[in-house]
Amino acid sequence: MKITRFLGVLLAALVVLGSFAITASAQEKDSTKDVTLTIYALQSNVGSEVTVDASVTGEKLTIPDKTPIAGVSFVLYLADSEGNSEDTPSFTTDLSDETGAVTLTVPASKQGRYLVMENERPKNAVGNMIPFYVDLPMTAPNGTDYMYEVFAYPKQQMEEEEGEIEILPNPEITKKVSEDDGKTWGEKGNIASIIGHKAYWKVSVLVPSSASKMNYFTVNDVIDDRLIPPAADEVKASVAGKALSDKEFKAEVNKQKITVSFDPSLISVYQDKWIDIIYPTAIDLDADKAVGELIPNVATLTFTKLSGAPDIGSDTDIDVPGPGDGNTTTTVSTIESPVVEVWTSAIYGLKHDEDKKPLAGAEFTLYSDKECKNKIFSATSDKDGKFSFVGLRDGTYYLKETKTPSGYQANNNVLTASVKMKDNKTTSIDVVNIKEKKKETLPVTGGAGIIGISLVGLAIAVTGGLLITLAIKARRKSGAEA
Numbered sequence: 001m002k003i004t005r006f007l008g009v010l011l012a013a014l015v016v017l018g019s020f021a022i023t024a025s026a027q028e029k030d031s032t033k034d035v036t037l038t039i040y041a042l043q044s045n046v047g048s049e050v051t052v053d054a055s056v057t058g059e060k061l062t063i064p065d066k067t068p069i070a071g072v073s074f075v076l077y078l079a080d081s082e083g084n085s086e087d088t089p090s091f092t093t094d095l096s097d098e099t100g101a102v103t104l105t106v107p108a109s110k111q112g113r114y115l116v117m118e119n120e121r122p123k124n125a126v127g128n129m130i131p132f133y134v135d136l137p138m139t140a141p142n143g144t145d146y147m148y149e150v151f152a153y154p155k156q157q158m159e160e161e162e163g164e165i166e167i168l169p170n171p172e173i174t175k176k177v178s179e180d181d182g183k184t185w186g187e188k189g190n191i192a193s194i195i196g197h198k199a200y201w202k203v204s205v206l207v208p209s210s211a212s213k214m215n216y217f218t219v220n221d222v223i224d225d226r227l228i229p230p231a232a233d234e235v236k237a238s239v240a241g242k243a244l245s246d247k248e249f250k251a252e253v254n255k256q257k258i259t260v261s262f263d264p265s266l267i268s269v270y271q272d273k274w275i276d277i278i279y280p281t282a283i284d285l286d287a288d289k290a291v292g293e294l295i296p297n298v299a300t301l302t303f304t305k306l307s308g309a310p311d312i313g314s315d316t317d318i319d320v321p322g323p324g325d326g327n328t329t330t331t332v333s334t335i336e337s338p339v340v341e342v343w344t345s346a347i348y349g350l351k352h353d354e355d356k357k358p359l360a361g362a363e364f365t366l367y368s369d370k371e372c373k374n375k376i377f378s379a380t381s382d383k384d385g386k387f388s389f390v391g392l393r394d395g396t397y398y399l400k401e402t403k404t405p406s407g408y409q410a411n412n413n414v415l416t417a418s419v420k421m422k423d424n425k426t427t428s429i430d431v432v433n434i435k436e437k438k439k440e441t442l443p444v445t446g447g448a449g450i451i452g453i454s455l456v457g458l459a460i461a462v463t464g465g466l467l468i469t470l471a472i473k474a475r476r477k478s479g480a481e482a
Helices: 007-013 264-270 447-481
Strands: 035-040 074-079 101-106 112-118 132-136 149-152 172-178 188-190 199-206 217-222 236-239 249-254 257-262 274-283 295-297 299-304 314-321 327-336 340-343 345-353 363-367 375-380 386-392 395-403 415-422 425-429 432-436
Touching: 035 132, 074 101, 132 149, 172 188, 172 299, 172 327, 172 340, 199 217, 199 299, 257 264, 257 274, 345 363, 345 395, 345 415, 375 386, 375 395, 386 395
Parallel strands: 035 149, 188 340, 345 432
Antiparallel strands: 035 101, 074 112, 112 132, 172 199, 199 274, 217 257, 217 299, 236 274, 249 257, 295 340, 299 327, 314 327, 345 386, 363 375, 363 395, 395 415, 415 425
């Protein structure tokens, strides 16, 4: 049975190649030559006719502004001069490549006219490509020669392929604090600020593989008023211990706000790695409630929100430097680090006498050991008898009076005092209250006359003792001579 169902469409569209359009040639056809047919599958514009390009003559052409279609194969049916084709295909091509091209070699013995039909196609193709006839070899446009390399350019509409949506990763942020100058890191830090210890903070941000698509990547940390911020040059940034250059990041400190900004185009080389930002802060012991209270801290990371990245954090629009001297409005997302906390403790004492009268000028020294060898700090009582050791780590301490107010006996007792966190507050345990006794001396009574009599009596006693001593020596001497 012959295939005729496409003939009417083909004739109406006048989409026939080769001798269907040109029936004569002055040159003899070489029946010993193989013929190649190269088909370029192309996308047509939406709404345009789906057909073979009208300008196709069998020659190799450049079709402008056309997108190739990969994954299309064709079948060729041998046909007669009137367009009737066999039911069984003579050839099946491979799939078209990324350029839309697929090439079939037809042996010399199989030269003839063929009906070309689409076989396999992508899922998002709209309908089938219109079939077309082609003579192999094909008469050249000059009407006198034959072409043994033939090209065709069928077109087809395509729907936008859904495929898998690329999910772009977001960055991450975390935060730790160190109470031992950066040796260890945790969520809480107990700082011995009395001897100059500082809290060291480490904000770590994970650079996503999408960083190169961003134009904003900044860390902010507004530290508590009870903390003393660092200087800008104390803020360091590194990756795996290697310091970042000044071009890669910039640190600014404005009152209590620390801002560390990065150039996304430069830090994108660190994708999937953590950047560590480390800086110290001191506890302001003069600030209200700086002692005995947990001081929290949270850092934030603000970055360009990318289409295709999951929603995260809070979004806002900001102006960032754009091309040239202008700014561009960018939507950014802000995420927060976990909360980390520091605290410091204190011991408070009161110095008074047995009558509860406050005593000023008493010096006390704090030690870390019961033997009072490892000195920590000394404090002196004020006019109200008060003294304190502020800025301690939790633990047990030993206290000893090392200077006593004039006119009072020293208290040589070693006192024990402990401080610890309880229910999120630092409490002072065993508050030291020291009671002193005045020094006792023999009273002088009766005036100068009594003192004079006492001196005369003392002289007589001394003289009498001397005479007795001399008499004893004389007696011994006379006894010896006898």
